[in-house]
Amino acid sequence: MRYKNTFSINVTKSAMKTPLLGPRRHCDMPIRTLDDLAAQGQTIGLRLDINSPFTDGSLADDFRIRAHLETVEELTTAGARVVVLAHQGRPGGDSFRCLEPHADVLDGLIDAPVDYIDSTFATAARDRISTLSDGEVLVLENTRFFSEEYIEFEPERAAQTYLVTKLAPVLDAYVDDAFAAAHRSQPSLVGFPRRIPSYAGRLMEREIDVLGTIESTARPRVYFLAGAKVPDSLSVAESVLEDDIADEVLAGGLFGNLLLHAKGIRLGEPTDQILVEFDALETLPRARRLLTNHGDRIRTPVDLAIEVDGERVEIDIDDLPVESPTFDIGSATIDEFGEALGSAATAVLNGPAGRVEDPLFTQGTRGVYRAASAAENSIVGGGDTGAVLRKLGIDGFDHVSTGGGAAMRMLARETLPAVQVLEDAG
Numbered sequence: 001m002r003y004k005n006t007f008s009i010n011v012t013k014s015a016m017k018t019p020l021l022g023p024r025r026h027c028d029m030p031i032r033t034l035d036d037l038a039a040q041g042q043t044i045g046l047r048l049d050i051n052s053p054f055t056d057g058s059l060a061d062d063f064r065i066r067a068h069l070e071t072v073e074e075l076t077t078a079g080a081r082v083v084v085l086a087h088q089g090r091p092g093g094d095s096f097r098c099l100e101p102h103a104d105v106l107d108g109l110i111d112a113p114v115d116y117i118d119s120t121f122a123t124a125a126r127d128r129i130s131t132l133s134d135g136e137v138l139v140l141e142n143t144r145f146f147s148e149e150y151i152e153f154e155p156e157r158a159a160q161t162y163l164v165t166k167l168a169p170v171l172d173a174y175v176d177d178a179f180a181a182a183h184r185s186q187p188s189l190v191g192f193p194r195r196i197p198s199y200a201g202r203l204m205e206r207e208i209d210v211l212g213t214i215e216s217t218a219r220p221r222v223y224f225l226a227g228a229k230v231p232d233s234l235s236v237a238e239s240v241l242e243d244d245i246a247d248e249v250l251a252g253g254l255f256g257n258l259l260l261h262a263k264g265i266r267l268g269e270p271t272d273q274i275l276v277e278f279d280a281l282e283t284l285p286r287a288r289r290l291l292t293n294h295g296d297r298i299r300t301p302v303d304l305a306i307e308v309d310g311e312r313v314e315i316d317i318d319d320l321p322v323e324s325p326t327f328d329i330g331s332a333t334i335d336e337f338g339e340a341l342g343s344a345a346t347a348v349l350n351g352p353a354g355r356v357e358d359p360l361f362t363q364g365t366r367g368v369y370r371a372a373s374a375a376e377n378s379i380v381g382g383g384d385t386g387a388v389l390r391k392l393g394i395d396g397f398d399h400v401s402t403g404g405g406a407a408m409r410m411l412a413r414e415t416l417p418a419v420q421v422l423e424d425a426g
Helices: 063-067 068-079 100-110 123-130 163-171 203-213 230-242 253-262 269-277 280-297 331-342 365-370 386-391 403-410 416-423
Strands: 044-048 081-085 114-116 137-139 173-176 198-200 223-225 250-252 303-308 311-316 346-350 378-380
Touching: 044 068, 044 163, 044 386, 063 068, 063 100, 063 386, 068 081, 068 173, 068 203, 081 114, 100 114, 100 137, 100 311, 198 203, 203 403, 203 416, 223 230, 230 280, 230 403, 250 253, 250 331, 253 269, 253 280, 269 303, 269 378, 280 331, 311 331, 331 346, 331 365, 346 365, 346 403, 365 386, 378 386
Parallel strands: 044 081, 044 173, 081 137, 114 137, 173 198, 223 250, 223 346, 346 378
Antiparallel strands: 303 311
């Protein structure tokens, strides 16, 4: 797929000085990309984000692995010796696993030979790296099996961790393609650029291209913000409205419920309790200020959907509160939001409109996203949103990000540590 509204961040290709991270950051130093890397015969540490869902002990979705194929294949075709660093799950979680299945999937997707070793930086890993042939890939073990990798460090301190100090001497360069983890400041993400030449992979480059330059896209720009991460949605709304990047914000899901609550509308005890459980009520003062300052550019739902005796029932806002939890936006809201998004020059979306794991409540997400795909330029935040769209079979967007939290932070004009350290290395 070709992406609209993109530009090269390699200064050798363009004299443009478009801010990489939005209007609050103005950097003259570009991020180096694969265009700047002579990869032949070089041993390259390649940070990927292939963190994937598991079902019955097997990888259930290879989307994130496939998203990195352009970078991996470009390096192997150029004759690089590629050493993959990646993580899977969180310590103690059900998906906290080794990376052997990921290596097997990658091996089946590319022509280059792919090997796996159950070591990350110990002698066995370093010895195996020394025997790599040009064009070969070695997948190291889950970086989070190493305790320091799950700690946030300043880059200078990250460069002193065991992972970096042991691996950097056996690597000629480092390539970061893990945009989905770019909001983390962990050793494998921010430590290597302090020690060895570092570059952005193609996926990282494209994500920065698209998400970091929203303000250069055509107007009107309409944002749809929803999903369970209410504070993140609020931060994005604050940023894009205060900086006049968005012409309109449409609020769905729990974020929409929060704004209705901030307007003084009581949805009913079950939904209000859900807001408490998601720690959303702590954001009420911010939500009220947002509505006070920018309420004329914010749309909240005009109807909601609940379950009654196993059936979907839609309730007008004027008929609230109700005794059942609200799990989706209603048909009138779908039509209203869909019209705004479909007629936008740029539509930016993040999060499902309702409880999509329940078939009764996929209607809002289907309607909103299908309408948005007709916009001149449609950009979707990644993570869970991308997985939902694939599950529902909704496509036709100009860009679907691989990152959830990273995408939201970039859209909120926040600095991403892994992007910042690449910029500094440039």
